[in-house]
Amino acid sequence: MSQAPLNNEEKEIYGWQIPICDFGEEGQERLKGASVLISRIGGLGGVVAYELAAAGVGHLILAHAGNIKPDDLNRQLLMTYDALGTPRTESAKKRLLELNPRLQIDVVGQNAVEENVADLVSRADVVVDCAPLFEERYLLNREAVAQRKHLIECSMYEMEFNITSIQPGRTPCLRCLFPDEPPAWKREFPVFGAVSGAVGCLGAIEAIKIIGDFGNPLYGEMIHGDLRSMQFQKISIHRDPSCLECGHLF
Amino acid sequence: MQIHVLFTAQLKDAAGAAGQMIDLPDQSTVRHLLTEIGQMHGERLRAMLFDSEGELLPSILLCLGNEQISIDHASLLSDGDELMLLSAISGG
Numbered sequence: 620m621s622q623a624p625l626n627n628e629e630k631e632i633y634g635w636q637i638p639i640c641d642f643g644e645e646g647q648e649r650l651k652g653a654s655v656l657i658s659r660i661g662g663l664g665g666v667v668a669y670e671l672a673a674a675g676v677g678h679l680i681l682a683h684a685g686n687i688k689p690d691d692l693n694r695q696l697l698m699t700y701d702a703l704g705t706p707r708t709e710s711a712k713k714r715l716l717e718l719n720p721r722l723q724i725d726v727v728g729q730n731a732v733e734e735n736v737a738d739l740v741s742r743a744d745v746v747v748d749c750a751p752l753f754e755e756r757y758l759l760n761r762e763a764v765a766q767r768k769h770l771i772e773c774s775m776y777e778m779e780f781n782i783t784s785i786q787p788g789r790t791p792c793l794r795c796l797f798p799d800e801p802p803a804w805k806r807e808f809p810v811f812g813a814v815s816g817a818v819g820c821l822g823a824i825e826a827i828k829i830i831g832d833f834g835n836p837l838y839g840e841m842i843h844g845d846l847r848s849m850q851f852q853k854i855s856i857h858r859d860p861s862c863l864e865c866g867h868l869f
Numbered sequence: 870m871q872i873h874v875l876f877t878a879q880l881k882d883a884a885g886a887a888g889q890m891i892d893l894p895d896q897s898t899v900r901h902l903l904t905e906i907g908q909m910h911g912e913r914l915r916a917m918l919f920d921s922e923g924e925l926l927p928s929i930l931l932c933l934g935n936e937q938i939s940i941d942h943a944s945l946l947s948d949g950d951e952l953m954l955l956s957a958i959s960g961g
Contacts, residue, residue, distance in 0.1 A: 663960040751961035776878040776958040796937075797957040798927035801879065802916060804959070815961070843877065843932075843955060848887075852953070856930075856937045 620744045620830060622648035623677060629721070633675050646831035647675060653830040654678035656743035658731045658759055660711045662694030662812055663773055664749030666819030667826070669696060672715040672722055674827055679715065680742050682727040682735075683707045694812030731755045736762050745769045745826050748793075749819070753800035760785070760793035764865045769829050773822040777809045778847040780818035783856065784825050784836040788868040791839070795859040814846055870895055870948035872902055878958050883914040899931065899942045902952060917956065930955040 625647055630637065633647050655676050657664045660683045668679055687698045687707055697711040708726035715724055725742070729735055731750060740746055740762040748759045748770060756772075763770035763785065770785040772793055785792050821842070828834040844851045860866055872891050876884040891905055903925060907915050920926055925940045932953040933942065946952075 659960060661961050749960040751959050753957070753959060756959060774958040774960050779878055779958070781955070781958060796930055801928035801957050802926065804957075806961075808958075808961075810961070841937075843953070845877075845887075852932075852935065854932050854935055854937055854953075854955075 620649060621652035623652035624648060625651065629675065636674065641833035642831050646833060649830050649832065650675045650827065651677040653745065654680060654743045655826055655830075656680040656682065656739055656746045657749060658739070658746065658755065659683050659749045659751065660695075660697055660707060661691065661749065661751075662696075662810065662815035663775065663819045663822070664747065665695050665697040665711065666816045667747050667749060667773070667822045668711060668715060669718070670820055670823035671826060672719045672724075674823070675719070676722070676826070676830065678723045678725070680725045680727065680739065681708055681711055682729060682731055682739055683711070684728055684730045694810065694815050696812065696816065731758055733758065737766075740766050740768055743768060745771065745829055747771045747773065747822050747826060749773055749822070751806055753804060756793060757800075761864055763787060764792050764868070771822050771825045771829075773818045775810055775815050775818050778811070778814055778845060780814060780821075780844045780846070781841055782818055782821050782825065782837060783841040784829065784838055786836075786838055787865055789838060791856050791858045792862060792865040794864040795862045796841070796856060798859070798863075817846065818844070870897070870946070872897075872946055873949070873951040874902070874906060875951065875953040877954060878956050880914065880917055880954050880956050883917055884910060893946065895945075897946050899933070899938065899946065899952065900940055902946060903940060906954075918954070928957045930957075 657668050660681045697714045702710040712724045712726050736758045764787040767787050772783050774781045828836045841854045841856050875888040931938050
C-alpha cells in the first residue's frame with residue numbers, strides 16, 4: 620500500500636485522529652494513499668463507506684446495483700428519501716463527497732458477479748465484504764485469496780453480528796470457516812440500522828487498522844456480538860488445510 | 870454433566886431459545902451433544918444443522934468456549950462447558 624503526503628487542511632481535518640497512539644501522520648498518509656472496495660453499500664457497507672470517507676481513505680470503490688427503495692431507508696444511511704427510485708451509487712457518492720470532497724470515489728452500478736469480481740478486487744488494497752448473497756461473498760473471498768488482498772468479512776442477522784479479517788496465507792478464509800452457505804437462506808432478514816451500522820463501524824476500524832498498520836486486526840479471530848443481550852465473544856478461528864480456496868497457500 | 874448450548878441467528882429462531890442446558894452422560898463428545906440436540910428439537914432446527922445423512926452442515930461453525938472446534942473434537946466434554954452453534958450469516 621502506498622502513502623500520500625498531507626496538506627495543511629488535511630492535517631487540520633484529521634487532527635482528532637492523527638494523535639492516536641501508533642497511528643500518527645504516517646498512518647494518515649497511508650489512509651490517503653489507500654484504496655478500499657466496499658461490496659454493496661446498503662445498511663452495512665454504507666456505514667463502512669461513510670466512516671472510511673470521514674477517516675480520509677483516499678480512494679473508495681463502491682459496488683452496488685439497483686435503485687433506492689423505501690424499505691432501504693431504515694438502515695442505508697447514504698440514501699435519502701428525496702432520492703427514492705434513483706441509483707444507490709449516485710446517492711452514496713454524493714453523500715460521501717459532501718462529507719469529504721477530497722476523495723476519489725469510483726462507483727460501479729453492479730453487484731459483484733463472476734464477470735466483474737476480479738477487476739473490482741484488483742483495484743483495491745482492502746476489500747470489505749458487505750454483500751447479502753453468499754454467492755457474492757464467496758466470489759469476493761475467492762478473488763481476495765487469489766490476489767492476496769486483505770478481506771474484512773462483516774455480517775449481521777436481527778440483533779447479532781459477526782466480523783473477522785482475512786489475510787490470505789495467514790488466516791482462515793471464508794471457505795475455511797463456512798465451506799457452504801446455509802440452506803434456505805433468505806435474502807431479507809430482520810435487522811435494525813443500528814445493528815448493521817455497528818458492525819459497519821467495526822468493519823471500518825478494521826480497514827483503518829490494516830491500512831494504517833497499527834492495533835490488532837481480527838486475524839485468526841472472529842467477534843460474535845449479540846446486541847440484544849450486549850454480550851460479545853472473541854473466538855479463535857482456524858484455517859482448514861483442505862480448504863478449496865486457500866488450502867494450497869499453506 | 871450439564872452442557873450449555875448457545876444458538877445464534879437463524880438457529881435461535883428455529884430452536885425457540887437463545888440457549889439451553891443439556892444433560893449428558895460423562896465421557897460424552899461433541900458429536901454426542903449434537904445428536905442429542907437434534908433429537909430434542911424439531912425438523913426445522915435439524916434441517917439447519919444436519920444434512921440428509923445426519924452430518925453437520927458446512928454452514929455451521931462450532932465454538933467451544935472461545936475456540937472453534939470440529940464435530941470430531943478430540944477431547945471429551947466437561948461439566949459446565951459452553952458450546953455455541955454459529956450459522957453463517959451475511960450482509961446487506
